Amino acid sequence: MPVGMRERDSRQVVVVTGASGGIGRATARAFAQRGAAVALLARGEAGLKAAAEDVEAAGGVALPIEVDVADQREVEAAAARVEDELGPIDVWVNDAFTSVFAPFMEIEPEEFRRVTEVSYLGYVFGTRAALRRMLPRDRGAIVQVGSALAYRGIPLQSAYCGAKHAIQGFNEALRAELLHDKSNVRVTMVQMPAVNTPQFDWVLSRLGRHAQPVPPIYQPEVAARAVVYAADHPKRREYWVGASTVGTLVADKFVPGLLDRYLAKTGYDSQQTSQRRDPRQPRNLWEPADEDRDYGAHGDFDDRSSRRSPQVWASQHHGLIAAAGAGLVALAAGAVLARRH
Template identity: 40%
Template sequence: MFSGTVVVITGASSGIGRATALRFAKRGAAVVLASRRSEALAELAVECETAGGKALAVQTDVTDAGQVQALARRAVDTFGTIDVWVNNASVSVFAPFLEMPLDDIRRVLDVNLMGYIYGAKAALGVMTKQGHGSLVNVASIVGEVPQPYTAPYGMAKAAVRALSVSLRSELALAKQKHISVSTILPATIDTPFFRHAANYTGREVLAMPPVYAPDIVAKAIVKVSKKPQNELIAGGPIAKTLVAQHRKTPAVIEAQMAQQTDKTHLSMTTAAPRTRGALYSPPSTTDATVTGGWNGRQREGNRKILGSLLAATIGVLLARRVLAHSDS
């Protein structure tokens, strides 16, 4: 299906990026793999070639516009084109806002927003000349319903959604009918991402349930690169319900998100040291895996239970609001 397709993926060394690279490679694509971890990229390149694709590893720090432009040039020089560009590299910091170091806030925005801007400029610079291509921006459910303790992450992901809309508008005005811009909104995904986050809360960062396997996002990315879609939620019914309900009753959902983050995203029992995580230096190559050990594929039962509780909670809260309004 993707034989001869050239796909550039940032943040490719682990998690969603790694899963996406392997999924494209299995379908015959040539994947250009970018991240800060050269050894991890070299290992992944071998896996992708074994899976049936072609691969080029390019060590890249997405906060450096020059390196991102060089990434695009390497892709074109090696394979002649860029058909799909996936902006995926992301980092995060957990801390109460007033205790969050300003440098760390700036770093999250540099990676998660400026990195996407540099990627979009590099990708669209090539695509507008060749007249076709697909830009895929991996945002987050948190870009729709922000959490406490991760303000810069939510800010960046919301901004990425706005960036995608603006780019689609400009491409439409320029009559670039064969260039698409899609945004993916993953729910909580079973990757090493949470171990790599900076953390000043004193509590261990956990993957907040419900947790989904990385391949659910990889499938979504492959899907929109083939059949463009403006925005696609990568998660089950709970994630889709959360987004839809937030647009109807934002206060209710935001209150629920705050409570769930405090109770399930940060451990209630396990302490954690202050750490800058992978903000300024890449994590160990030994942690360059697709999954993070959160058992995303095995938690369907918990997911269904949580979905029932979510629906029940929303129903009760909405009923109370209706009664209160009628009594007034």
């Protein structure tokens, strides 16, 4: 009997790309805790096996599939397998990525192309595979895992920032098309802050010191909860996670030139620890780093990472906050008028 045939009509079917580590791994666990059937798409055999064990331990059904999301045919074949073995896909989460930490002129053209193919076109191919199945049923949700860097580029991450900006534009265009067609299929995007993931141990780096997320840093479970919420409430065009994301996006909107100068001054040091980079560090650009070793969801920065983000609640309840703010303004205005009379 295919994986997931039991209760296939009652379980939510979720696909998560990049599911072997970081945000994708935490997101797969979060859906599994609700009893979902989770298809895990990633490259590394060891990471996939451990992610599947996580899902099963959390109460879900796991279907691990080795996929390079830069290959459209592999993504399409994976989507067909998911529907054959688990049932109709309800939620598709695009999260897979790779990157290079280096100044732009130290990134080779083929490396830049590879980052773009995985981190941008991987989202395009995943979205297309999901839509091919969701549109005829007129239901489903697609969640694009984004970043504050989808709006604001930073030094040493030109390839990654370019991909995230591209996803932002692609998602906005697609959303407008779905609205035009009055489709009940929804797309939404979750803009993430710096997250404590294993990427800093396996992304190709040419920095002198060990790469790190720009503080403040959040645990991947914070990001995962936001992704699950977005999948449940996909009518919102996007969600922001972390006060740092809000601060960055607001600053970029109103004082982008000042932010350019600030990042030019601080962006190099803030992305590196005081430790020298290990020249033997694995590189997952061309081959998976977790083929023989499971890195898990967390990186090396547990002692510096927050498990909560009050701003996430604010992003999810902006209507309530706006109403409360309007109420306070009305009360204040009433008090002023009362004094005058």
